[in-house]
Amino acid sequence: MLDAKIPAGTLDDKWTEYKGHCKLVNPANKRKLEIIIVGTGLAGASAAASLGELGYKVKAFCFQDSPRRAHSIAAQGGINAAKNYQNDGDSVFRLFYDTIKGGDYRSRESNVHRLSEVSASIIDQCVAQGVPFAREYGGLLSNRSFGGTQVQRTFYAAGQTGQQLLIGAYQALERQVALGNVKMYSRHEMLEIVKIDGKAQGIIARDLVSGKLERHFGHAVLLCSGGYGNVFYLSTNAMGSNVTAAWKAHKQGATFANPCFTQIHPTCIPVSGDHQSKLTLMSESLRNDGRIWVPKKQGDTRKASDIPEEERDYYLERRYPAFGNLVPRDVASRAAKERCDEGYGVGSSKQAVYLDFAAAIIRYGKIEVGKEGNDHATQEEIIQLGKDVVKEKYGNLFDMYEKITGENPYEIPMRIYPAVHYTMGGLWVDYELQTNVPGLYSLGEANFSDHGANRLGASALMQGLADGYFVIPYTIGNYLADEIYNKAVETDHPAFGSAEKEVSDRINRLMGIKGKQSVESFHKRLGKIMWEKCGMARNAQGLQEAIAEIQALKKEFWSDVRIPGNIAEMNPELDKANRVADFIELGELMCKDALNRNESCGGHFREEYQTPDGEALRDDKDYMYVAAWEYAGDSNWNLHKEPLNYEVIKPTQRNYK
Amino acid sequence: MEHYTMNLNLKVWRQQNAAAKGGFKLYRVENISSEMSFLEMFDVLNEQLIHDGEDPITFDHDCREGICGSCSMYIDGKPHGPWQANTTCQLHMRAFKDGDTIVVEPWRADSFPVIKDLMVDRTAFDRIIQAGGYISVNTGNAVDGNSLPIPKDDADASFAAAMCIGCGACVAACKNSSAMLFVSAKVAHLALLPQGEPERRSRVLNMVAQMDKEGFGACTNTGACEATCPKEISLSNIARLNQEYTLASLTAK
Numbered sequence A: 001m002l003d004a005k006i007p008a009g010t011l012d013d014k015w016t017e018y019k020g021h022c023k024l025v026n027p028a029n030k031r032k033l034e035i036i037i038v039g040t041g042l043a044g045a046s047a048a049a050s051l052g053e054l055g056y057k058v059k060a061f062c063f064q065d066s067p068r069r070a071h072s073i074a075a076q077g078g079i080n081a082a083k084n085y086q087n088d089g090d091s092v093f094r095l096f097y098d099t100i101k102g103g104d105y106r107s108r109e110s111n112v113h114r115l116s117e118v119s120a121s122i123i124d125q126c127v128a129q130g131v132p133f134a135r136e137y138g139g140l141l142s143n144r145s146f147g148g149t150q151v152q153r154t155f156y157a158a159g160q161t162g163q164q165l166l167i168g169a170y171q172a173l174e175r176q177v178a179l180g181n182v183k184m185y186s187r188h189e190m191l192e193i194v195k196i197d198g199k200a201q202g203i204i205a206r207d208l209v210s211g212k213l214e215r216h217f218g219h220a221v222l223l224c225s226g227g228y229g230n231v232f233y234l235s236t237n238a239m240g241s242n243v244t245a246a247w248k249a250h251k252q253g254a255t256f257a258n259p260c261f262t263q264i265h266p267t268c269i270p271v272s273g274d275h276q277s278k279l280t281l282m283s284e285s286l287r288n289d290g291r292i293w294v295p296k297k298q299g300d301t302r303k304a305s306d307i308p309e310e311e312r313d314y315y316l317e318r319r320y321p322a323f324g325n326l327v328p329r330d331v332a333s334r335a336a337k338e339r340c341d342e343g344y345g346v347g348s349s350k351q352a353v354y355l356d357f358a359a360a361i362i363r364y365g366k367i368e369v370g371k372e373g374n375d376h377a378t379q380e381e382i383i384q385l386g387k388d389v390v391k392e393k394y395g396n397l398f399d400m401y402e403k404i405t406g407e408n409p410y411e412i413p414m415r416i417y418p419a420v421h422y423t424m425g426g427l428w429v430d431y432e433l434q435t436n437v438p439g440l441y442s443l444g445e446a447n448f449s450d451h452g453a454n455r456l457g458a459s460a461l462m463q464g465l466a467d468g469y470f471v472i473p474y475t476i477g478n479y480l481a482d483e484i485y486n487k488a489v490e491t492d493h494p495a496f497g498s499a500e501k502e503v504s505d506r507i508n509r510l511m512g513i514k515g516k517q518s519v520e521s522f523h524k525r526l527g528k529i530m531w532e533k534c535g536m537a538r539n540a541q542g543l544q545e546a547i548a549e550i551q552a553l554k555k556e557f558w559s560d561v562r563i564p565g566n567i568a569e570m571n572p573e574l575d576k577a578n579r580v581a582d583f584i585e586l587g588e589l590m591c592k593d594a595l596n597r598n599e600s601c602g603g604h605f606r607e608e609y610q611t612p613d614g615e616a617l618r619d620d621k622d623y624m625y626v627a628a629w630e631y632a633g634d635s636n637w638n639l640h641k642e643p644l645n646y647e648v649i650k651p652t653q654r655n656y657k
Numbered sequence B: 001m002e003h004y005t006m007n008l009n010l011k012v013w014r015q016q017n018a019a020a021k022g023g024f025k026l027y028r029v030e031n032i033s034s035e036m037s038f039l040e041m042f043d044v045l046n047e048q049l050i051h052d053g054e055d056p057i058t059f060d061h062d063c064r065e066g067i068c069g070s071c072s073m074y075i076d077g078k079p080h081g082p083w084q085a086n087t088t089c090q091l092h093m094r095a096f097k098d099g100d101t102i103v104v105e106p107w108r109a110d111s112f113p114v115i116k117d118l119m120v121d122r123t124a125f126d127r128i129i130q131a132g133g134y135i136s137v138n139t140g141n142a143v144d145g146n147s148l149p150i151p152k153d154d155a156d157a158s159f160a161a162a163m164c165i166g167c168g169a170c171v172a173a174c175k176n177s178s179a180m181l182f183v184s185a186k187v188a189h190l191a192l193l194p195q196g197e198p199e200r201r202s203r204v205l206n207m208v209a210q211m212d213k214e215g216f217g218a219c220t221n222t223g224a225c226e227a228t229c230p231k232e233i234s235l236s237n238i239a240r241l242n243q244e245y246t247l248a249s250l251t252a253k
């Protein structure tokens, strides 16, 4: 059932060969072909702009009031590219290798290699659009390093890289809107895929302002709807991020791959209480300069500043001397959990570790006084100059931390704890980014493609833009070339009618429940089950319990949820109810996937499968496959396996020691 | 940091839809922790309203990290509330004390009609960008990123302008509902870069024309926009816009 359509040839040649031989659509025909794009984050906006430029008729949808506000805007740290501007040994191969290894050998070689190949063009494209990347004094682009790698290949714009990249893509998109090639539907939510003759040929969307359902035809549909981390309720994702678009596709036959592969980011601001609505990331780039530690004594209640150097345990540096504080995210997160579980956590909740900049401040301060030739600088002067350097690098993150916690991280170490951040799983796609439903594509975080069981920092932005700017413009032609004979289907076609009825029935059913509990309260309960039993560490018993609990929660939701207001109006509670209902179903599948995978790999850590020193223990013999789940009715799924063949890289145990 | 809890009175603008007449309603929230964000306090209020069978208050929000520009509440007479260089979502309750009465309204500007309660329509900003807020470069046309060195100071200045989150607080703060700070930030972002040069003149003329067409007011240099801007976009951008505009008008063909 699953054909990844990996082109023949050596790894280096596949993409070139593909591009040389894929079918093309001539300009006159492009004008007759309509493409629907759901989502205008980095993946969707870049795809909409590029396809509009090519001359296709594009309709783009987002639920925010403007495409500029997609969740991609929040990405902080940077974007990778194999430019080797630093002359430090980077190459297409090395980026490819790091990504495969970082993903713990659970991704497809061909896709990842293509990603590395196009990475350099992304930077060029963004610079040309006017993205103000950080630069050196000589006027050239600046780089920094990120977790899980030993080269400096990350391009950035202070702590706002996602914002600047998205604004670039957004502006390119708005230019196409002005030219009439793209029609933008903001404050719209896609609620169903319309299939005709087995192919995706349209969507049902709800205008969130009027509450009206709309029918839209497309010769192809692209889902660029982002990740589903909010299934955990608390995550670093934006409040609106959701799985609904992908989930509707799944229920229409698209398989969902590796749903349990979730990334828990090690450096987030800890939960402060029950009122918590979301968690805030402190960029991974901070680990370049911050040192992570806990007290050596359990239950130590002293202030950080009162704990002398020799009583601090810099546990990452201790356990992983080669990578130290720069180990990949999954490793760093588990190590923090391990310390806190053992009773070494800090802060009032004890669910936190320190991220300390004192040493970096002094190091930078000394460099600065050295530059000034000041041999008699006082400690205060050194610290002041060091703080200035740290401020220049991370000022906005430090400000954000202080706004949230009320504590000044220049003076006292930050408190951090892991939080759900990114979902590697998503809609299964082949080499062309097409799901197993013809005409239905998925790009960006919504698909499962490139990051295996763990994503490296600064690689999601790269993937989203690679998919949208450089992959889909080629691969979609290969499909649409055969669609030129098919005229646009009128939206009074029965398939549109029944899809619309499906949606309105469900909305009516939700509104008709008139129960007692709020949508939010269900979402919180789902999140708690997921975090405790399908979070940073999982085991068979917990997962089985979680499945039963989620099934019970689903029943309760559908009989006792309370949604105020009406259908024919702006009604955020109804929007949320639609999303939470899908999250509940997804949660069950995630647990089933985690239960099926009797190994530990990347972000998926099954307690039963670990090495004696607590590292993840993969089982390549039995689990070197993509688990693609086919929906088979309520609480029922069939598993399809796409075997992963490593032709170039030889999988080994990941070693960051 | 000492944490505390507080009871508050809220006076919130309620408006069913664009056509309806709105008005203030009074609410009381109790046991609010000083560690909560302002929007989390609204979450508490909304849960309470849902529980009591009332309609919760509609407001825009998404990232809750001060970067997407969605959140937009006019709090005690100031867009985004009392803190400097801050968005509504990043305002925390330690800014308030027990017994306070807080007045919350939507952005008020003819070009930003109310959709419901505290949610307004800011699509006028998108249309201004459509008028010229971009560099015309199709995908695939780019040369190597380092083939065009840009002095760090120029790149930094461009970035400082590009930090605008398009929230519209500048418009809400201005007695004329002028969008000059927003427009000037985009003009400056692109004019400061060599890539922006070819379209420099048409861009500023077209964006300003669209701004006027959307009905935003004139700029009389009162500076309320800069004082409220969460990203501290500088008034000097407006000076730059005026310069660019004059130059472009003089040389317009």
Ligand SMILES: Cc1cc2nc3c(=O)[nH]c(=O)nc-3n(C[C@H](O)[C@H](O)[C@H](O)COP(=O)(O)OP(=O)(O)OC[C@H]3O[C@@H](n4cnc5c(N)ncnc54)[C@H](O)[C@@H]3O)c2cc1C
Pocket: A038, A039, A040, A041, A042, A043, A044, A061, A062, A063, A064, A067, A070, A071, A072, A073, A074, A075, A076, A077, A078, A079, A161, A162, A188, A189, A190, A191, A224, A225, A226, A227, A236, A237, A238, A241, A242, A244, A245, A281, A421, A422, A443, A444, A445, A446, A457, A458, A459, A460, A461, A462, A464
């Ligand atoms: C705090 C934070 C920091 C990060 N930092 C980095 C970083 O430094 N480097 C990095 O590489 N990655 C980073 N990431 C990850 C990265 O930002 C995301 O993976 C990436 O931006 C996702 O882009 P996307 O285009 O796939 O989806 P999104 O940007 O999430 O966009 C989704 C789009 O889909 C739309 N949508 C969704 N559902 C529907 C529907 N049903 N109907 C209509 N529209 C819909 C939304 O409106 C939106 O436009 C970070 C993530 C977070 C949370």
Ligand code: SF4
Pocket: B163, B164, B165, B166, B167, B168, B169, B170, B171, B181, B182, B185, B225, B228, B229, B230, B231, B232, B233
């Ligand atoms: S200039 Fe400032 S206040 Fe105005 S939209 Fe931009 S960020 Fe908001």
Ligand code: FES
Pocket: B060, B061, B062, B063, B064, B065, B066, B067, B068, B069, B070, B071, B087, B088, B089, B090
């Ligand atoms: S919610 Fe994104 S800036 Fe406030």
